[in-house]
Amino acid sequence: MSGHHPPVSDWATDFDHTDPAWAADPFPIWDELRETCPMAHSERYGGVWLPTRHEDIADVAYDTDRFTSRSIVVSETRPVAPAPRGIAPPISSDPPFHHGARRMLLPAFSPKAIAPLEEYTRQYCHDLLDAVAGQEVIDGAVDYSQHIPVRVIAKMLGFPEEDGEKFREFVHDVLEGVDLPPEQRLDNFIKLDAYLTAQAEDHLANPRDDLTTFLLEAEMDGEPLGREHIGGTIALLLIAGIDTTWSAIGASLWHLANNPDDLARLVDDPDLLPVAMEEFLRAYAPVTMARLVKEDMEYKGCPMKQDEWVLLSFPSANRDPREFEQADEVIIDRMENRHSAFGLGIHRCIGSNLARLELRVALEVFIERHPRFSVADPDGVRWSGGQVRGPRTLPLRVG
């Protein structure tokens, strides 16, 4: 996705998380930085810091005084939406505003609230595999993984199910378009905003039992939410759950396709899946978040400047040998697994219960339908760049 960026010359002083080498295989890069330069810095994007050790990543995640979430996706520009709300509350919000904006949403995503979606998700997974039944090779990303979270969040928001393709374009534009020219990024946001406005108007005219109507009628401190707050939150719910979960499903399938012993073990012992799934989340954590430095300061010996980015690489934290034994090995019966794939601190992924449900059901159904599968063409596997890493194409031989 780097397109017009020059290739990285030195990962310690010039890293770029959109570089094709990072997308293809970031683990050796992080492993080396963790030992030789644990707080790397790059001049790109107006200045980015990259802590790679679990301890440092956790410290930044917990320090909401010195690091702001005003923007959580690295780009060439800095956000115009003011703190503490930010463009897409609550992910872009800081305390104290963050607390109420998040608390309002939590009940919709609690384990008990999302449990009823399991059967819907399971049926949809079967439908997706029915659609490609009989083919010897299917694409685990394009034909399967990418559709699942889109469909489920569209159902929760009460949007037309057939708009899935539109959502995926929005997600691609926002997350993988980080280094597009600002005018083009703005254009993408305007398209998304127009779609959400139309949906909101439809829900205002026809209120129903879904998340969109809930937000339109919600109050914070006795006041209705502003239009920008509602639009930002809906955009967040739409975007944040889609390519992240699809990446987790795809990466898990990729691992199983490459490790027939692990696949056979899960076929024999499906009860192991919830444990194995946590290991896939640890080892292939899809999501890296970002913060902005609030003010010039020295932090852990580093001269940080106001409005420089800090990449919070939870995927690297999950591979830190200080925190995990045999950190670079995927051990599907790893029982002690304190991974931070869903982040740490007050911004813990609000959809983590939903993501886990989708990941578990997607893998259960796939393994049930295809107890043996392998990568059909290793050169045909393409991993996304940027802050969400997962296979975007994944040709699997299932027949």
Added chain:
Amino acid sequence: MRVHVDRDRCQGHNRCYALAPELFDVDDYGEATERDDGTVPPELEDKARLAAANCPEFAVVLEEDR
């Protein structure tokens, strides 16, 4: 043995509830609490240790009997 969830640290990852629902419950916000007074029957001690070892926020506290 007893378990306790430090509510100041809990961020609702729900690992304890998934691993040991006999010992933990979650509220409407998805945040965890120990059931009753947190006393762990001997047959659930391994599950309690597992819950503590899997909490990303170090919010599950174990008190071992002396």
